[in-house]
Amino acid sequence: MRFEIVTIFPEFFTSIFENGILRRALAEGLVSVGVHDLRAFTHDRHRTVDDRPFGGGEGMVLKPEPLAEALASLGIQPKAERLAGEKLDSGSVLCQGTTSVVPEKLPIERGALALEGNSTKQTSHQRTRVILLSAQGRPFTQAMARELAATERVVLVCGRYEGVDERINQLYCDMELSIGDYVLSGGELAAAVVVDATMRLLPGVLGNEASSEFESFGVADAEIASAEDGVPRSQHGAGGLLDYPHYTRPAEFGGLRVPETLLNGDHAGIRRWRREQQLRKTLANRPDLLEGAALSKEDHKLLEAIRLKLE
Numbered sequence: 001m002r003f004e005i006v007t008i009f010p011e012f013f014t015s016i017f018e019n020g021i022l023r024r025a026l027a028e029g030l031v032s033v034g035v036h037d038l039r040a041f042t043h044d045r046h047r048t049v050d051d052r053p054f055g056g057g058e059g060m061v062l063k064p065e066p067l068a069e070a071l072a073s074l075g076i077q078p079k080a081e082r083l084a085g086e087k088l089d090s091g092s093v094l095c096q097g098t099t100s101v102v103p104e105k106l107p108i109e110r111g112a113l114a115l116e117g118n119s120t121k122q123t124s125h126q127r128t129r130v131i132l133l134s135a136q137g138r139p140f141t142q143a144m145a146r147e148l149a150a151t152e153r154v155v156l157v158c159g160r161y162e163g164v165d166e167r168i169n170q171l172y173c174d175m176e177l178s179i180g181d182y183v184l185s186g187g188e189l190a191a192a193v194v195v196d197a198t199m200r201l202l203p204g205v206l207g208n209e210a211s212s213e214f215e216s217f218g219v220a221d222a223e224i225a226s227a228e229d230g231v232p233r234s235q236h237g238a239g240g241l242l243d244y245p246h247y248t249r250p251a252e253f254g255g256l257r258v259p260e261t262l263l264n265g266d267h268a269g270i271r272r273w274r275r276e277q278q279l280r281k282t283l284a285n286r287p288d289l290l291e292g293a294a295l296s297k298e299d300h301k302l303l304e305a306i307r308l309k310l311e
Contacts, residue, residue: 001151001202003033005191006070007158008049010035012188022196025205033195034074038062041069050161059162067157067168076130076155078171127151130173131194133187134159137176140194144177148194149201156194158187235274239294242286244277279303 005013013035017026025031039047050060076082129151138144148154157164157173169176179190200206235244247258261273279302282289295303 001031001149001199002153003031003195003199004074004153004155005033005035005158005188005195006038006067006156007035007186007188007191008038008160009158009186009188010037013192016192021200021205025199025202028204030202030204031199036070036074038066038070041066041073053162057162061162062160062164062168064165064167067164068172071130071155071157071172074155076128076172079130079174082128128153128155129175130155130157132157132159132164132169132173132176133178133190133194134163134169134176135178135183136163137178140177140179140190140197142197145194145197146201148198154194154198156187156191158191160186235271238278240289241278241293242281242289244274244281275299276302276306280306283307 007013013033017023017033026033038049042048049062049066051063053059053061127150129148131154133156157168177190177194179193184190247262251258251263259273261269275298279299282293283303283306290303293299
């Protein structure tokens with residue numbers, strides 16, 4: 001899978017991709033990232049990417065011409081042409097304005113160049129999503145991350161200032177995404193969030209692939225394969241709920257002891273306790289998630305008992 005990020009601050013991403021799981025995924029060639037400097041697609045000596053808004057108002061707006069050129073350099077045509085099935089041509093070398101975000105000591109930097117060089121044509125059936133990161137976008141969720149993880153290329157356009165000329169959204173972008181009900185100074189942080197949340201769902205990225213199944217906002221039990229060794233699972237799939245509390249050694253800390261249920265080795269008992277805790281956490285912190293969660297009859301009984309205790 002490949003991510004393309006269009007930004008006026010390409011250096012922002014250097015340290016982000018030098019650490020943790022992202023670094024390992026890049027080094028092992030499980031994912032590649034191209035960062036594209038929007039100012040490389042300007043044609044004046046001041047490298048102007050913004051202008052005053054029509055109709056007046058505060059702030060500046062990112063101009064459409066540099067963004068359109070940047071997207072064209074990535075083989076992104078207007079949506080109408082892409083939907084008509086015309087071919088995308090991503091070029092045989094790193095595009096104008098592209099910088100590597102991987103340290104030189106990692107072999108993936110050369111591998112990413114080779115990957116682009118060996119993939120000179122990208123046709124419309126090779127799935128690409130163009131996303132504008134904006135406070136006006138639909139909420140980015142774990143379900144959306146799973147959807148993006150099934151695509152082959154994601155192009156992230158980082159908004160700045162008061163926003164992006166709406167014609168770029170109308171002509172090129174498949175969707176607008178927001179990472180929360182707050183305003184950032186730009187889309188770069190949001191792009192990093194989307195890359196991290198999506199990349200970790202790709203096969204081989206996490207040390208234990210089941211880790212992405214048993215966590216907050218994860219899939220329901222019905223979508224998770226049974227344990228191969230026959231040992232009963234000690235957790236439920238989240239089914240849209242928040243995760244349960246986690247504990248490690250020592251068994252007692254600060255006058256608080258780990259719940260006895262987690263220490264007795266009873267997988268079924270641990271599983272019931274963890275499900276109850278998922279329901280408690282979700283009811284307390286994100287009750288809005290309960291409406292769309294995959295709840296069983298037993299879950300509804302547990303939830304009703306929890307509510308009664310809180311009254």
